[in-house]
Amino acid sequence: MNTNDAKNHLDKVLDTIDANIDASIERLFELIRIPSVSTDPAYAADCRRAADWLAGELSGLGFEASVRDTARHPMVVGHDHSGEGPHVLFYGHYDVQPVDPLSLWNSDPFEPKLVPQLNGDTHIVARGASDDKGQLLTFVEACRAWKAVTGKLPIRVSTLFEGEEEISSPSLAPFLEKTSEELKADVVLVCDTDMWDAETPAVTTMLRGVLKEEIEITCADRDLHSGIYGNAARNALQVLSDIISSLRTPDGGVAVEGFYDGVEELPAAVKAQWQRLPFDEKGFLGDVGLSIPAGERGRSILEQVWARPTCEIHGIIGGYTDEGFKTVIPAKAKAKLSFRLVAGQDPEKIRVAFHTHVRARMPEDCKVEFLDHGASPATVMPIDGALLQKALGALTVEWEREAAIAGTGGSIPILGEFKRKLGMDSLLIGFARFDNRIHSPNEKYDLSSYRKGIRSWARILAAFAERD
Amino acid sequence: MNTNDAKNHLDKVLDTIDANIDASIERLFELIRIPSVSTDPAYAADCRRAADWLAGELSGLGFEASVRDTARHPMVVGHDHSGEGPHVLFYGHYDVQPVDPLSLWNSDPFEPKLVPQLNGDTHIVARGASDDKGQLLTFVEACRAWKAVTGKLPIRVSTLFEGEEEISSPSLAPFLEKTSEELKADVVLVCDTDMWDAETPAVTTMLRGVLKEEIEITCADRDLHSGIYGNAARNALQVLSDIISSLRTPDGGVAVEGFYDGVEELPAAVKAQWQRLPFDEKGFLGDVGLSIPAGERGRSILEQVWARPTCEIHGIIGGYTDEGFKTVIPAKAKAKLSFRLVAGQDPEKIRVAFHTHVRARMPEDCKVEFLDHGASPATVMPIDGALLQKALGALTVEWEREAAIAGTGGSIPILGEFKRKLGMDSLLIGFARFDNRIHSPNEKYDLSSYRKGIRSWARILAAFAERD
Numbered sequence: 001m002n003t004n005d006a007k008n009h010l011d012k013v014l015d016t017i018d019a020n021i022d023a024s025i026e027r028l029f030e031l032i033r034i035p036s037v038s039t040d041p042a043y044a045a046d047c048r049r050a051a052d053w054l055a056g057e058l059s060g061l062g063f064e065a066s067v068r069d070t071a072r073h074p075m076v077v078g079h080d081h082s083g084e085g086p087h088v089l090f091y092g093h094y095d096v097q098p099v100d101p102l103s104l105w106n107s108d109p110f111e112p113k114l115v116p117q118l119n120g121d122t123h124i125v126a127r128g129a130s131d132d133k134g135q136l137l138t139f140v141e142a143c144r145a146w147k148a149v150t151g152k153l154p155i156r157v158s159t160l161f162e163g164e165e166e167i168s169s170p171s172l173a174p175f176l177e178k179t180s181e182e183l184k185a186d187v188v189l190v191c192d193t194d195m196w197d198a199e200t201p202a203v204t205t206m207l208r209g210v211l212k213e214e215i216e217i218t219c220a221d222r223d224l225h226s227g228i229y230g231n232a233a234r235n236a237l238q239v240l241s242d243i244i245s246s247l248r249t250p251d252g253g254v255a256v257e258g259f260y261d262g263v264e265e266l267p268a269a270v271k272a273q274w275q276r277l278p279f280d281e282k283g284f285l286g287d288v289g290l291s292i293p294a295g296e297r298g299r300s301i302l303e304q305v306w307a308r309p310t311c312e313i314h315g316i317i318g319g320y321t322d323e324g325f326k327t328v329i330p331a332k333a334k335a336k337l338s339f340r341l342v343a344g345q346d347p348e349k350i351r352v353a354f355h356t357h358v359r360a361r362m363p364e365d366c367k368v369e370f371l372d373h374g375a376s377p378a379t380v381m382p383i384d385g386a387l388l389q390k391a392l393g394a395l396t397v398e399w400e401r402e403a404a405i406a407g408t409g410g411s412i413p414i415l416g417e418f419k420r421k422l423g424m425d426s427l428l429i430g431f432a433r434f435d436n437r438i439h440s441p442n443e444k445y446d447l448s449s450y451r452k453g454i455r456s457w458a459r460i461l462a463a464f465a466e467r468d
Numbered sequence: 469m470n471t472n473d474a475k476n477h478l479d480k481v482l483d484t485i486d487a488n489i490d491a492s493i494e495r496l497f498e499l500i501r502i503p504s505v506s507t508d509p510a511y512a513a514d515c516r517r518a519a520d521w522l523a524g525e526l527s528g529l530g531f532e533a534s535v536r537d538t539a540r541h542p543m544v545v546g547h548d549h550s551g552e553g554p555h556v557l558f559y560g561h562y563d564v565q566p567v568d569p570l571s572l573w574n575s576d577p578f579e580p581k582l583v584p585q586l587n588g589d590t591h592i593v594a595r596g597a598s599d600d601k602g603q604l605l606t607f608v609e610a611c612r613a614w615k616a617v618t619g620k621l622p623i624r625v626s627t628l629f630e631g632e633e634e635i636s637s638p639s640l641a642p643f644l645e646k647t648s649e650e651l652k653a654d655v656v657l658v659c660d661t662d663m664w665d666a667e668t669p670a671v672t673t674m675l676r677g678v679l680k681e682e683i684e685i686t687c688a689d690r691d692l693h694s695g696i697y698g699n700a701a702r703n704a705l706q707v708l709s710d711i712i713s714s715l716r717t718p719d720g721g722v723a724v725e726g727f728y729d730g731v732e733e734l735p736a737a738v739k740a741q742w743q744r745l746p747f748d749e750k751g752f753l754g755d756v757g758l759s760i761p762a763g764e765r766g767r768s769i770l771e772q773v774w775a776r777p778t779c780e781i782h783g784i785i786g787g788y789t790d791e792g793f794k795t796v797i798p799a800k801a802k803a804k805l806s807f808r809l810v811a812g813q814d815p816e817k818i819r820v821a822f823h824t825h826v827r828a829r830m831p832e833d834c835k836v837e838f839l840d841h842g843a844s845p846a847t848v849m850p851i852d853g854a855l856l857q858k859a860l861g862a863l864t865v866e867w868e869r870e871a872a873i874a875g876t877g878g879s880i881p882i883l884g885e886f887k888r889k890l891g892m893d894s895l896l897i898g899f900a901r902f903d904n905r906i907h908s909p910n911e912k913y914d915l916s917s918y919r920k921g922i923r924s925w926a927r928i929l930a931a932f933a934e935r936d
């Protein structure tokens with residue numbers, strides 16, 4: 001389809017989406033009713049049923065679709081090259097979290113309900129309504145509308161739906177390796193993220209990576225009595241506390257040598273946009289009982305949690321920690337900690353630098369052991385990319401609100417797999433809201449997220465078809 | 469008895485001790501056979517039996533002796549003012565630790581055995597042989613020899629034997645308060661400590677005090693996800709580690725402001741004597757797998773553990789500490805720690821200074837709670853006291869080795885009670901060895917500790933009778 005075709009047809013496509021929204025909802029309900037809980041072997045057949053249902057829908061739209069076996073739950077792959085120009089790979093997952101505790105649900109988690117709200121919103125309440133069945137179908141339904149109006153898609157589209165996202169995607173990396181030729185496209189589209197707020201769409205372009213480490217320090221070969229050895233014998237908890245304390249600079253940065261090598265300042269355009277975002281710094285901390293930001297001085301909270309690397313201590317244990325008191329000099333002390341990483345930081349280099357930092361602070365007669373709990377680099381989309389700019393533009397038109405370039409402090413390891421195995425960047429565009437209770441009882445997806453999500457993808461496909 | 473009398477009779481007293489050592493051993497065996505385990509109510513009648521036995525022995529020697537009830541196990545008080553000059557109060561305890569695990573004993577713990585060793589030593593093996601029945605009777609048997617030879621004691625003697633030492637002496641303070649007029653003497657003699665080594669006698673003159681504290685730090689009102697809040701939200705384990713680390717100066721001292729106020733340098737004479745002691749610094753640390761002294765630089769290990777105050781961390785817990793990994797920002801973190809104190813340090817002042825130190829390092833939006841686990845000041849005998857010098861002289865003659873002025877890093881809270889309730893200093897003179905396995909299976913007391921211990925006390929009583 002050439003650019004003018006897409007532009008000319010878009011209004012009709014959007015009308016079709018609105019006209020057929022009830023049928024779109026009914027299809028979402030069908031998918032939700034399949035209890036595809038990936039972690040529980042009792043639902044293995046349901047996972048396959050969900051995969052078959054998706055492949056059937058794609059085939060019905062004219063995709064070349066198939067269900068592919070893995071060691072556990074199958075993948076669904078689809079291709080539709082009826083369009084021209086850019087080639088996107090849309091990723092989503094059809095598996096869901098367990099529903100326990102069932103007693104906290106107001107209705108059957110696998111019997112979706114439309115629940116009107118006092119403010120005029122309508123919630124689709126069910127397990128998977130938001131994460132990720134509702135979000136996934138926004139894209140499929142957008143394709144359906146294009147096919148209905150024009151008989152084809154504006155661009156070349158491939159799809160990959162997995163059934164193991166909620167159990168850490170064990171089959172994804174080997175599957176991508178096997179299918180790298182087949183799945184290689186210009187960009188991955190991922191619909192598993194939130195809007196900025198109920199009115200403001202967002203493209204998430206920055207996800208921090210993470211390096212997870214555990215250290216165990218051993219000083220004496222047994223616990224000692226502090227009356228006899230106190231002062232003269234090294235105390236493992238003192239050594240550990242000194243090391244943990246040494247990880248931060250006085251102004252809140254991370255003190256590991258070379259930690260910030262390669263870390264770039266936020267592009268001015270992004271910084272400016274974030275300053276325009278209606279973010280309530282006081283409320284963000286106040287909601288959890290805090291009022292003073294920690295971390296690097298002089299940087300906003302959004303910048304700190306989205307775009308700056310950090311070091312966090314997750315657990316420390318050592319010595320006597322039960323009721324009462326014991327004047328022991330502990331021989332051993334343990335800590336779990338992680339570094340959240342941003343673009344430019346190589347997890348393996350940071351790991352080596354961290355080990356060097358710790359070893360340099362170990363008394364010579366004590367020892368330290370490191371336990372590796374995994375690592376993944378940060379994911380960052382170049383914000384001047386044409387596809388990103390087109391997506392932002394399409395979202396801004398649909399929602400009549402400037403689309404935000406967002407970050408997220410957490411990590412989505414699958415993005416790293418797409419980058420490593422297929423060399424592809426990802427665009428994260430989602431219509432969920434932060435209050436969707438994903439993974440919790442009474443999960444919901446706003447009906448407006450679904451309808452305007454479908455419309456948003458219809459617009460994005462048109463925008464991608466435009467010649468640069 | 470005047471000085472010359474005592475001097476003239478001493479040789480005969482020592483001969484009497486040696487001639488009657490078998491009867492002395494038999495009396496020790498009788499006391500050991502009474503299973504006076506204070507912590508176990510099943511042995512309450514045995515505790516009273518041990519008290520009655522001791523009162524009977526004292527009465528037999530001409531003491532005015534009686535068994536005094538307390539809330540739990542009775543005290544035995546004796547007085548013999550047949551002598552002249554100084555008045556001493558000899559303290560010991562007749563209760564013993566439980567014997568579990570019985571299976572690790574080579575013989576019945578309450579049926580004492582003389583067990584010859586390959587090196588020519590003989591061990592008295594039984595529960596309480598060393599702690600404290602054997603040590604306690606060295607003094608009683610010395611009195612017996614003096615009575616046998618001269619019909620009286622060289623000086624005025626009172627005795628106090630308790631039955632609750634192994635359960636933290638709950639009745640001692642109230643008892644001392646009630647009997648302060650009756651028990652007030654010039655000095656307390658305590659026979660519950662070790663020799664320097666198998667050949668070198670020692671008087672322990674310094675015992676460190678202790679201040680025991682627990683702190684709990686609370687930052688956010690719940691645990692947070694480090695992907696969302698990492699960097700911006702305060703981490704309780706980071707705050708705690710910073711505080712713990714701040715307690716030590718770079719050169720190993722304690723950094724709490726005013727901590728060393730009132731702490732005096734070791735007297736030159738003591739320092740010189742400690743340098744002469746055959747103390748194996750490498751062996752002391754090597755035995756527990758260490759090689760580099762911690763604590764204050766430039767001070768010997770003996771000085772550090774006996775005469776310098778310290779801060780030790782006994783336990784830290786916070787966040788996720790089980791198997792695996794959880795990227796939580798912990799809301800709470802706890803530590804137990806203590807300060808060992810020396811002469812000149814007031815535990816209550818140190819407590820206030822410690823709280824001030826912690827509060828000054830708390831972020832304003834976080835809070836800290838302190839839990840008091842008790843405190844006791846250090847105990848230090850003036851080393852230029854006449855009685856101490858006389859005791860050192862008597863020990864040096866008996867053992868033909870310069871008696872050591874020793875410290876101990878631990879605390880013996882009863883000494884504080886004697887000081888507080890009766891205003892009396894204590895002289896700690898004991899003949900145990902560090903390898904006596906007190907509180908453990910196969911506890912032993914060396915036969916030579918017993919015989920030469922009795923002889924030592926006989927000499928000390930004579931020395932105390934000498935005019936200054």
